Amino acid sequence: MPETKTRKPVVEGWFTVDEHPPALLGSRCTGCGTVSFPKETVFCRNPVCQSTRFAETRLSRIGTIWSYTDARYQPPAPYVAADPYTPFAIAAVALDNEQMVVMGQVVGGVGVEELHLGDEVELVVDTLFEDGEHEYLVWKWRPTGRSNGGATSRPTGTER
Amino acid sequence: MTGDDRRVAVLGAGMHPWGKWGRNFVEYGLAATGEALLDAGLLWTDIQYVAGADTIRNGYPGYVAGATFSQALGWNGTQVSSTYAACASGSQAIANARAQILAGLCDVALVVGADTTPKGFFSPVGGDRRDDPDWLRFHLLGATNPTYFALYARRRMELFGAKEDDFAAVKVKNARHGLENPNARYRKQITASEVLASPMVADPLRLLEICATSDGGAALVLSSMAFARRKGRNGPLATIGAVSTVTPRFPQTVIDMPNFSTDSAVAAPVKGPGFKESVANAAYEEAGIAPEDLDLAEVYDLSSALELDWYEDIGLCKEGEAERLLRDGDTAIGGRIPVNPSGGLSCFGEAIPAQAIAQVCELVWQVRGEAGPRQVEGARAGITANQGLFGHGSSVIVTV
Numbered sequence: 001m002p003e004t005k006t007r008k009p010v011v012e013g014w015f016t017v018d019e020h021p022p023a024l025l026g027s028r029c030t031g032c033g034t035v036s037f038p039k040e041t042v043f044c045r046n047p048v049c050q051s052t053r054f055a056e057t058r059l060s061r062i063g064t065i066w067s068y069t070d071a072r073y074q075p076p077a078p079y080v081a082a083d084p085y086t087p088f089a090i091a092a093v094a095l096d097n098e099q100m101v102v103m104g105q106v107v108g109g110v111g112v113e114e115l116h117l118g119d120e121v122e123l124v125v126d127t128l129f130e131d132g133e134h135e136y137l138v139w140k141w142r143p144t145g146r147s148n149g150g151a152t153s154r155p156t157g158t159e160r
Numbered sequence: 161m162t163g164d165d166r167r168v169a170v171l172g173a174g175m176h177p178w179g180k181w182g183r184n185f186v187e188y189g190l191a192a193t194g195e196a197l198l199d200a201g202l203l204w205t206d207i208q209y210v211a212g213a214d215t216i217r218n219g220y221p222g223y224v225a226g227a228t229f230s231q232a233l234g235w236n237g238t239q240v241s242s243t244y245a246a247c248a249s250g251s252q253a254i255a256n257a258r259a260q261i262l263a264g265l266c267d268v269a270l271v272v273g274a275d276t277t278p279k280g281f282f283s284p285v286g287g288d289r290r291d292d293p294d295w296l297r298f299h300l301l302g303a304t305n306p307t308y309f310a311l312y313a314r315r316r317m318e319l320f321g322a323k324e325d326d327f328a329a330v331k332v333k334n335a336r337h338g339l340e341n342p343n344a345r346y347r348k349q350i351t352a353s354e355v356l357a358s359p360m361v362a363d364p365l366r367l368l369e370i371c372a373t374s375d376g377g378a379a380l381v382l383s384s385m386a387f388a389r390r391k392g393r394n395g396p397l398a399t400i401g402a403v404s405t406v407t408p409r410f411p412q413t414v415i416d417m418p419n420f421s422t423d424s425a426v427a428a429p430v431k432g433p434g435f436k437e438s439v440a441n442a443a444y445e446e447a448g449i450a451p452e453d454l455d456l457a458e459v460y461d462l463s464s465a466l467e468l469d470w471y472e473d474i475g476l477c478k479e480g481e482a483e484r485l486l487r488d489g490d491t492a493i494g495g496r497i498p499v500n501p502s503g504g505l506s507c508f509g510e511a512i513p514a515q516a517i518a519q520v521c522e523l524v525w526q527v528r529g530e531a532g533p534r535q536v537e538g539a540r541a542g543i544t545a546n547q548g549l550f551g552h553g554s555s556v557i558v559t560v
Binding site: 034038072073102 | 288298302313422426
């Protein structure tokens with residue numbers, strides 16, 4: 001029965017599980033301020049920064065769609081697919097404050113025909129798959145219905 | 161050094177036809193090596209250095225290809241290297257051999273790569289590997305390789321007005337190019353309506369627009385310019401003028417396989433060109449030529465749409481103009497700057513450690529005027545462009 005299953009993040013420490021609203025947990029370099037997701041723990045990726053100290057940081061919950069697609073065919077293992085397989089959309093989302101792009105599945109029931117570049121999405125924590133004991137959780141993106149202006153936007157830099 | 165000293169000669173090129181043959185990869189590598197040695201007029205025992213491009217299949221995280229091929233050819237005490245850099249493995253093997261030659265450590269070297277691939281989506285090495293982004297992207301997101309190709313394709317549509325018809329037209333063009341290539345796996349004319357009727361895999365990309373996984377092998381015999389002159393050769397001598405194996409620069413803010421997040425630009429602004437453009441720029445700079453000097457290009461069309469990105473990244477046109485180049489017929493054989501006259505990955509499918517070497521084989525045959533029905537008229541200079549998983553640039557310039 002679903003109510004007896006334990007909710008468990010599919011990967012530990014990458015996002016909040018019991019907070020409302022939820023957030024991705026990244027790191028911020030104490031030397032240069034570079035944000036990383038997943039967390040950087042060893043050495044800053046900024047080539048001119050020598051820092052090895054990082055603080056946990058909550059990433060922006062709201063971003064805009066940089067691009068999107070879907071998975072019409074079941075991805076191979078280690079993806080754990082529902083049976084029968086249900087296609088899902090995937091979005092790459094630009095976060096303004098962090099000036100980075102984070103991919104995630106789009107919540108179930110939202111198809112590519114409902115998505116556009118520049119659409120605003122928010123972070124949610126949702127079921128990725130279940131087994132007999134656990135409901136495994138992952139971050140996903142959910143459209144808010146707002147948009148920053150669509151196709152002309154270039155959320156991160158001028159590059160493709 | 162003079163400019164001449166910075167080039168290496170391509171004495172021989174060879175391939176085993178691409179397909180789904182299901183045999184051991186070593187067999188394909190040996191067939192390609194035999195053809196390359198025959199082309200060079202040399203024997204295996206003349207080879208002083210072997211640079212193998214590794215396959216990750218057959219149970220090892222990086223099959224030790226250099227020694228595997230050397231053993232199969234007959235142990236000969238040859239200096240050897242084995243390289244894995246995903247799709248860029250072949251270029252790195254070429255770079256290794258070239259460095260040995262340019263350093264004067266050897267005169268003549270063999271570069272070889274071959275693969276046997278499973279059917280379907282590429283998937284990561286097995287096990288429970290939660291520290292590997294390539295494993296995690298499948299587990300957490302179900303993000304396959306076509307997922308990434310589709311993200312780029314969708315941006316072309318929304319930013320530059322690319323149409324599904326444009327992506328289909330790339331496939332139709334490459335299918336036509338590959339028709340007469342005896343090494344191509346798919347040699348069948350495809351129509352745009354067939355492409356557009358094929359199943360959607362990762363919106364907006366369809367099955368016939370995503371490259372397959374193939375078996376195949378490719379080899380090159382490289383030498384110093386002095387060795388090539390001593391040996392002599394009937395007909396034009398192809399040379400390699402540049403090998404680019406650069407990484408991206410921080411912050412890399414374009415999502416790239418196998419990552420599911422980019423660098424952050426908060427501490428260091430994005431400067432200069434994007435990664436793929438910088439891969440080609442490094443090659444142009446080393447060879448001392450510009451995109452205008454090219455007669456052809458072999459680019460990594462992992463998807464039909466990705467070929468359009470490469471037009472811009474290798475400088476054939478400005479950003480947003482690739483569709484116009486395609487529609488004008490500039491990139492078809494007979495056009496201003498034919499792209500993928502071999503038929504590209506579209507007709508070959510990808511045999512990972514062999515593919516970057518195969519791209520160079522095509523340039524060699526083209527600049528020598530030996531490409532038969534797919535010959536690009538008057539070809540004298542060409543570039544390959546490619547990118548290996550995790551940030552391995554790959555570009556080689558061949559001139560005659």
